[in-house]
Amino acid sequence: MDLGFEGDFEVLTKSINKAIHPDWLSSSKRTQWVKLPKTIFKTVFANDIMPAAKASWVPYFKKRGNKEDDFHLISIVDLVKQISNGKKAELPNIDVVTGGFPCQDFSVAGKRKGFNSHKGHHGKILSSVDNPTNENRGQLYMWMKHIIDIVKPKVFVAENVKGLMSLADAKQIIENDFRSIGSGYIVVDAQVLYAPMFGVPQSRERVFFIGFKKDALKSKALSKLSSPHRATNGYNPYPIPTHGSHELSLLPNDHRIPYLTVGDCLHDLSEPEESHDLSHQAYSKAKWYGNHCQGQTEVDLGGVGPTIRAEHHGNIEFRRLSVEHGGKYKNEIERGLNERRLTVRECARIQTFPDDFEFVRRPSASGNDFKLSASEGYKIVGNAVPPLLAFHIAWRLQELWSKLMK
Helix, strand or coil: CHHHHHECCEEEHHHCCCCCCHHHCECCCCCCEEECCECCCCCCCEEECCHHHHHHHHHHHHCCCCCHHHEEECCHHHHHHHHHHHHHHHCCCCCEEEECCCCCCCCCCCCCCCCCCCEECCCCECCCCCCCCCCEHHHCHHHHHHHHHHHCCCEEEEEEEHHHHHCCCHHHHHHHHHHCCCCCEEEEEEEEEEHHHHCCCECCEEEEEEEEEHHHECHHHHHHHHCCCCCCCCCCCCCCCCEECHHHHCCCCCCCEECCCHHHHHCCCCCHHHCCCHHHHCECCCCCCCCCCCCCCECCCCCCECCCCCCCHHHCCEEECCHHHCCCCHHHHHCCCCCEECEHHHHHHHCCCCCCCCCCECCCCCCCCCCECHHHHHHHHHHCCCHHHHHHHHHHHHHHHHHHEC
C-alpha cells in the first residue's frame, strides 16, 4: 500500500490502459515496461509486527528518501498504548492513514472466526484462559479506528479480504464503528475490488473501506460524498476498472482491455538457477502432495494467476508440474525444465511489485543484516496489497483531492 500510494515504480505496459490513463506511460529503460508517475503522497510512518517486513521495507524505501526510523516494528495495539502514554509528539502530521488489518479471521480459506479470533495482536495464540478482548486479531480494525481518532487524517483507507462481506453483518459493523469516530467521518459503502480489473494478473478480491473527515471537506464535497448517487455524480472515490475479460473488452463503448496474464508478467524471467536475483533463486522445494489440498496446481500462463497467499511449504502453486502430475507445459518438461513451485520473485511479479524490491537476502559478512529467507519472502509478498491496485486508489484520491479538501 505504501508503494502504491507513492507511485514512481515500474509495471508492465500491458498493465496500463492507455485509453483511460495515457498519463501513466512514462518511459522505462526496459522494453514492455513503463514507470508510473509520482503521486502527491509520501510515506512518513509505517508499522508492522514482522521483523522481515521491516528488513524488506527499509532498504527499498531508503532509496526513495525515507529513513530507517520511519518504519516502526510495533503492533497497532502497542502503538496506540504508547501514544496514550504521552508519545503523541512522535507522530508526524498525516493526511492519509492506510491499513490492512489482519484478514485471516475473515478469510474463506481460514477458520472464519471473525471478531472472535484465537490469536492476539502480536500474532501469538491466545491461551484458553484468556477472555476475548478487542486486542485479538479479529478486532484490530478497532485499533486502526483509535489511530484515526488520534491522528485525525483527512482520509483513511482500510483493506481486508472479500470473505468479510459474507460473514454475518461484519461489513456493516465495521462501517458503523468507523463512522462513530469522535472527530466525524463520512464512510462510503465498502467496495470489493477485483485485482485483474486493474491490471493485476491475479484473481485477488479485496474489500476497501474509505472514509473522509467531515470538517476537512468543502461543503459541496460533503454533500456529494453523502449522496447515494456519488457513483455517478463525479465523487466516487473508488477507481474505475481498466481491464476486463476478452468478451467485455470487445463491447461497444467499453474501453477496457484484456486481463493481464501470468504469462505476460513472467515472460522475461529466466529459470531460478540462471538468475542473479536472490528472490528469484528462492522457492519452496515442497513436493507435489496430490489433488486433495491447495497449492498443488500449476499456474495458467494464459490466464490470471491464483491469489498469492502469505504461506510457504506446500501451499505455493507450481510454475510447472510434470506430465505425470497433470502438467500442461509438456514442451518445457521435454526441454529439461524441472517441476517446481513459483519463486518468490514470480509471486512478487504476480503481485505487481517492481524487480528492485528485494524479498530474500543473505546476511552480510558482518552479520548485522537481517537474513530474509524464502519463507519470509513469500509471507511479505502474500500479505501485501498489490502495489498497482493501491496506485489506482491513490490516483483516484489524487484526482479528487482539490475538489474534496478545503
